Amino acid sequence: MLSSRFSRNILVLLIVIFCSWAALAQISGFDKIAENEYLILYINNKTTEIAVEEKASGEIWYSNPPDRDKMETRARGAARDVMVSQLKIVFFDMGDKMYEMNSYRDAVLNEQYKITALENGVRVDYVFGKEWNDDDFVPRIIAKEKFEEEVLANLSPFDRDFILDQYHLINMVELEEGEELLSIYGINTEEVFRNYKIEFLSRKLSERDQRITIQNILKEIVEGRGYYSINGIKHEDLVPLIHSPVYVQKHDIIPWDKEDINKAFKEAGYHPLKVQEDHARFNYPLPYENVRNFELAIEYYLDGEDLLVRVPGDSIVYPVNVIDHTTGNTVTLPLTTVEVLPYFEAANVEKEGYIFVPDGSGALINLNNNKTNLVPYKKQIYGIDFSTQPIRELQPFLNEKIYLPVYGLKKDDKGFLAIVEEGESIGNINAEVAGMRDSYNKVYTSYEIIPRTMVDLAATENLRDTTTLHRLAINMYQSRNYQGDIKVRFKLLKGEETDYSGMARIYQEYLVNKYNLSKIEDTGNPPFLVELIGAIDKDLPVMGVPRNVTVPLTTYEEANIIIEELLNEGLDNLVIKYTGWSKGGIRHNYPDNVKLEKKLGNRKDFNSLLKTVEENDLKLFPDIAFLNVYRDKVFDGFIGYRDNSRFLSRRRAFIYEEFNPSSHQPGDRRKNILSAGSLDKLVSNFLSDYNKLDTGGLSLRYMANQVNADFRVGVDEVIDREQAKNHIVTQLERLSADYELLVNGGNAYSLPYVSYITNMPLYSDGNILLDRGVPFFQMVLHGYIHYTGEPINLADMSELQYLKLIETGAIPYYRWSYGPSSTVKKSEFDDLYSLHYKDTLDEALEFYQRYSSIMSSLQSQRIIEHNQLAFRVYETVYENGDRIIVNYNRDQVEIDGHIIPGEDYRLIEGER
Amino acid sequence: MHKVKMGPRLIFFISLLIILFTLPLFAEIDTTNFKVPYKSYTFDFWDEPMPAPQPYLPDKIIQFSALGIDGFSSPRDLYVSKDNRIYVVDGSSGKIVAFDQEWNLLNVIESFENEGEVDKLSSPNGIFVDHEGNIYVADTGNKRVVHLRPDGELIKIIGYPEPEVEGILPENFDYKPVKVAADISGRLYVLSEDTYEGILQFDRVGQFQGFIGAPMVKPSLWDRFWKWFATEEQKSRRAYFLPTEYSNIDIDERGFIYATIPSGDRVEDDAVRKLNPSGGDVLRRNGFHRPVGDIDYPTIWEDANITGPSTFVDIAVQDYDIYNVLDRNRGRVFTYDNNGYLLYTFGYRLEKYGAMVSPVALDTLGDHILILDNRHNIIVVYRPTDYAHSILAAFEYHYKGDYDKSTEMWEKVLRYNTNNDLAYTGLGRAAMRLDDFATAMEYFKLGNNRDDYSDALSYYRKEVIGDNFNKIVSIIVLIVILIMVLKRLRKKGVFARIIERTRWQEKPILVKIKSVYDSIKYSRHLIFHPFDGFWDLKHENRGSLPGAIVILILVCLTYVFTRQYTGFIFNANDLTELNIVAEFLSVLVPFLLWCLVNWSLTTLVEGKGTFKDIFIATAYALTPIIILYIPLTIVSNFMIAEEGAFFYFFLSLAAIWAAFLVYFGIMVTHRFEGGKNFLTIVLTIAGMLFVVFIGILFFNLAEQFYTFVNEIYLEIVYRL
Secondary structure, three states: OHHHHHHHHHHHHHHHHHHHHHHHOOOOOEEEEEEOOOEEEEEEOOOOOEEEEEOOOOOEEEOOOOOHHHHOOOOOHHHHHHOOOOEEEEEEOOOOOEEEEEOHHHHHOOOOEEEEEEOOEEEEEEEEOOOOOHHHHOOOEEEHHHHHHHHHHHOOHHHHHHHHOOEEEEEEEEOOOOOOOOOOOOOOHHHHHOOEEEEEOOOOOOHHHHHHHHHHHHHHHHHHHOOOOHHHOOHHHHHHHEOOOEEEEOOOOOHHHHHHHHHHHHHOOOOHHHHHHHHHHOOOOOOOOOOOOEEEEEEEEEEOOEEEEEEOHHHOEOOOOEEEOOOOEEEOOOEEEEEEOOOOOOEOOOOOEEEEEOEOOOEEEEOOOOOOOOOOEEEEEOOOOOOOOOOEOOOOOOOOOEOOOEEEEEEOOEEEEEEEEEOHHHEEEEEEOOOOOOOOEEEEEEEEOOOEEEEEOOOOOOOOOOOOOOOOEEEEEOOOOOOOOEEEEEEEEEHHHOOHHHHHHHHHHHHHHHHOOOOOOOOOOOOEEEEEEOEEEEEEEEOOEEEEEEEEOOOHHHHHHHHHHHHHOOOOOEEEEEEOOEOOOOOOOOOOOOOEOHHHOOHHHHHHHHHHHHHOOOEEEEEEOOOEEOOOOOOOOOOHHHHEOEOOOOOEOEEEOOOOOOOOOOOOOEEEEEOHHHHHHHHHHHHHHHHHHOOOEEEEOOOOOOOOOEOOOOOOOOEOHHHHHHHHHHHHHHHHHHOEEEEEOOOHHHHHHOOEEEOOOOOEOOEOOOOEEOOHHHHHHOOOOEEOOOOHHHOOOHHHHHHHHHHHOOOOEEEEEOOOHHHHOOOOOOOOOOOEHHHHHHHHHHHHHHHHHHHOOOOOOOEEEEEEEEOOEEEEEEOOOOEEEEEOOOOOEEEOOEEEOOOEEEEEOOOO | OHHHHHHHHHHHHHHHHHHHHHOOOOOOOOHHHEOOOOOEEEEOOOOOEEEEOOOEEEEEEEEHHHHOOOOOOOEEEEEEOOOOOEEEEEOOOOOEEEEOOOOOEEEEEOOEEEOOEEEOOOOOOEEEEOOOOOEEEEEHHHOEEEEEOOOOOEEEEEOOOOOOOOOOOOOOOOOOEEEEEEOOOOOEEEEEOOOOOOEEEEOOOOOEEEEEOOOOOOOOHHHHHHHHHOOHHHHHHOHHHOOOOOOEEEEOOOOOEEEEOOOOOOOOOOOEEEEOOOOOEOOOOOOOOOOOOOOOOOOOOOOOOOOOOOOEEEEEEOHHHOEEEEEOOOOEEEEEOOOOOEEEEEOOEOOEOOOEOOEEEEEEEOOEEEEEEOOOOEEEEEEEOHHHHHHHHHHHHHHHOOHHHHHHHHHHHHHHOOOOHHHHHHHHHHHHHOOOHHHHHHHHHHOOOHHHHHHHHHHHHHHHHHHOHHHHHHHHHHHHHHHHHHHHHHHOOHHHHHHHHOOHHHOHHHHHHHHHHHHHHHHHHHOOOHHHHHHHHHHOOOOOHHHHHHHHHHHHHHHHHHHHHOOHHHOOOOHHHOOHHHHHHHHHHHHHHHHHHHHHHHHHOOOOOOHHHHHHHHHHHOHHHHHHHHHHHHHHOOOOHHHHHHHHHHHHHHHHHHHHHHHHHHHHHHOOOHHHHHHHHHHHHHHHHHHHHHHHHHHHHHHHHHHHHHHHHHHHHHHO
């Protein structure tokens, strides 16, 4: 005890010395492995950490905190080892128990890694989990000659004595005349040993020790032969021992010697496979290779000024139906999650700055904000996959989701912006502040390589809280793992660009270059977006029997009237989104053929609407929902077993549509999820009809805010989330060839194809881990795509919406109907409680006038900066130098000599 | 060995925790950057939650730990004085802080001088500030109420209640004052924890006067039933009759005490009470529901983060008798008007900005609502949106008598939210004041407000009758003359001759119809002469199966007619949700069940009636329902609520009459004597219940079997 404490103290001392030495030579331990015009890539061959140096400035970005030995005060042991890892994995055993492994503790320390230099980069292959247990290197029984030749010969004299001390040399020889057999409890000694005895050659043992040793040998043999108890043992089992001197391990080895013994055998080069031979020869139980082995590789490239990190999909290997020899069972250990570079540029407690997460419009988490009693931040990119399990469409606890696969960190004047280029749809963005698990602030991505959910064995498929223990729930997994790559691009930031404005500019530049986005043309007045609600459905008695009937709210003719009225008011840049215009209303029929809703008018009425739109050079976007199926009629193109996506439980996937604002419980009404594999056919069929209408525009309800996998049983039938995303992108590309597109939400993949985005988040989620919401999303898109949030008249924060639109450069957006709002009462659409256009027309016109007076010249300008000037006072700076200052306070504020009244804004023109 | 090691580590951990909890989490948080974390709604007449615009939005978050007051970590109560100062009392440090309305810290009362010595509060739970600015604190730990001046100087201490009369205090009374309020005259009201006798009342000088407003124990029917059979031991084990305890009180300008009662597993009907000085509950509960918070909530059997009814912990009265109550369970604020209508609700319990984790107290500051969150050590300030403003303004204008403005405001409210049924009531009331009763009725109908509709109708009726008295009289005279003429004509046989001329006897179908018509017509005789009526019905073949079927269908139709067209006041049905099939079945199923069970039973006891006889007799016996229900339904449209007794009397009359007829019908049909007949009828009813029971049992079993099979199937599918 005393000695171990002493050795620990020495160790601490050594670490301290090492630290101070490491601090002096910052990049020591690292070797240069690649270099390009701008950057040098280093790798530490001992720990597989990497570092990137920018040649011009000499700044270095580290994959793991280099000052961890000095700064880390909380984590110990395993938690400390994680800090050296580059990859972390999560897997489950057959009993649904979760395990974690990391590249340092479970691969590097076991020396199960390989570093390969690549052109412009480096690859590290890891095997997680020990292939052999340490004990497997040590034979518990071994023939004398073999022991001497293959073990002892390779050891130093000191070790040799130490090892010999751990073994008894025994031999089984005939009993001498008149000698009594040592009786062993539990067996018929005479029958088993017949006329043989065990002779102890190495040292003299008391009778008791002899008995224990023999008993242990027998026990091992019993186990090796697979007998149920010791009395199953037969004389034949002992035959190999006769006249062959063997070494057997002592039964009373001191635990702390074990490690040294294991080490000695490893150093002697004695492999477990040889141990297998030894044990097999003497009927001892065989050591087997561990089944818990996972293979994974990571590649680092220098790509221009960026660091590109790739986890190759084909490097992922996990045990599938392997035989676990220790139990004899077939085992599959699904590798569910991979965390990539969890400590990249992690910030210690002394740094100032923030973590940027793209929550909703974007949000900042201040470094060291001390909110350590909260749960770490974790959110899925592109929102929830509705196919994992039955879930409500409206999540009461989830206000905003993540639309952009980016995240960043600013620590003092240095930082990074990471862009997930591939595999983002299975990704989560994670963030932690110092004090939660260790002393570092960090932000990183994790990936659901195999999506998992808990499925209740109870028959009803209700929303169930699967965390409660009394339920019998089991894990269900996607039938195969994600096979694509994971690619993350790290933009290395320093100096002035290291803030969220800089991150937004860099991401914008990245998108513009990658997708060739073009700027909005200045068209005079800014657009005014009106969403008209065509028809809804409602349960009404028909001849005394309740039926679901379609009720018109705005017919084609009435739409025309509203448009004319707005035109007369001078709104010449009208953008009209027409929702619920086709058969069935908002919850329309399966759109494989396009039919007008009779209750809204006939083809002639629709055409005259189109004519008004065309003559006045307006834009019309009829809205259609492709990914969700509201009605499944007998003779439509939707065939459940073929076109319906599956839950992880393999049942047909659906979404609960209704939301009860009081109880938060789901209602009965649900809609089916279309399998992404059937999307192509649906769009083809849709287009063959829709092309005839000649509208010029198309509004897509879910294509940019839902990505749902299809978890079918068959390995080849599975459409994982990334594949589903690719299906959607293909269709977006195809639709955008002929139509101008308007989408809801605006997941990053849709950005190259759309010209308008509605219901984009203008706020971030109010999770109290976040310290500030920022309009990152808007800063990225302004000048390239028109966007707006919720309709002003129905927005949750309706009163702030005006100011918010000005602050974020979003366009005005109203959702209107011609019919009275009261039509929606007692229907599933009662959340459209202020719908009649006359009710909000005047205030809309008034707002638009003020809006266009300041925004018309700024439509095509990029936002280059966004700052908080005072509490609740924000400025948005455009590329032409114009600044808009918005004051959310009730009282006026004075900024640089400009007085901004309470709840108002001011345009300050830049010098030109 | 272990203990030695654990000690310092534990202390370190605890001190770390304290540091963490006292660090400012919310300093300078701008809530305008975050989306509001809750939805708003109201309930409609049929208990359905209706989405509504946000009435209040989070505005500011006041963080106590940012103030740097030593040990101030568990604020318990909050009170806003008349001059808009905010007082908060902290349970852990016993300190009181006061802010002005701009949230500048005015002073911190850490201790006070009591008879020359420094005295401190110990775990205080309640604070109240009277109209002069003096502070009352429920000093729970010291079992007293402390009365302080605004600067912390002691005025007096009201200690253990000492009654003037013996026996007012219960035995083993443990005085734990938690909440306190005082009226203008200085009378003090104190809530003591674990006290079920009501509110303790003290006079000006601190003399205990007694208890007022003990929550009444209202055992349900089942409770009474249970009490009958339960043994003493069982009774004592079931705490059925334990009266509930108040959770908080507030007092309005006129001295009415508003008190809240927290709900447990089931909803407390009187969750809010308004007590007059003598302790009587005068709260008006005329809304769609009693003011109990959520009507529609998940039970513990459902999967929800928060289950159970709303549990009120604080109440704050504002102008025009509008009161806000705080639900600790879901972290919601419910605002009711003076009649008990739910105006709006907001808030939720979440770890999000603008939501609360552990709400303990609320009060109003001007039009703002303040909520104290005990866990995060913060006050969340909510400000009203224009929507809530409009509602409050509508009340204000109405009280001031500016009905045009009030109307304007209610119209604005409707523009914001078409689901707001209260707006229609508001519009109706304004119209009433302007003597436009017809319009008022229209609005009250839209607003589902039956009481006000009845008032409007009574005026409207008077007005219409007054205006058209001559017309009405002449119409009545005309009708009387017409009837007399028709009777005379019939006597002369004019109609018979006309019918004769059609030569209906030659057409078999018409003959058939005539015979059915005659058989139906017979019911007119039957209902007044049941004995020989039923005899002839069976033996003289005066009734017929087609006739019975027609009567049955007519009864069904009468039910539909009554359901749809009964006057608004007496008709709580949702007219848009008519389901004829269901209505028909609600008549047909019991009818057929009756016939079937009665038939199977009477065949055993040698009843003489066949199934057909029973069917016909029962159907004929239902005739009074047709005859009375239809005119009643029509008349009900012109009746006001006060005349309801008349309406319900005739409804019951029809039912009782029909029941008598059924009784005699069965008796005559089977030729039973009185006693035997009564027995068969009782047994028939029992048999019907039994069949229903068996039916339910069967369906349950079938469902369970299905579940079982499905579960096995699922397990096989999942495990493979």
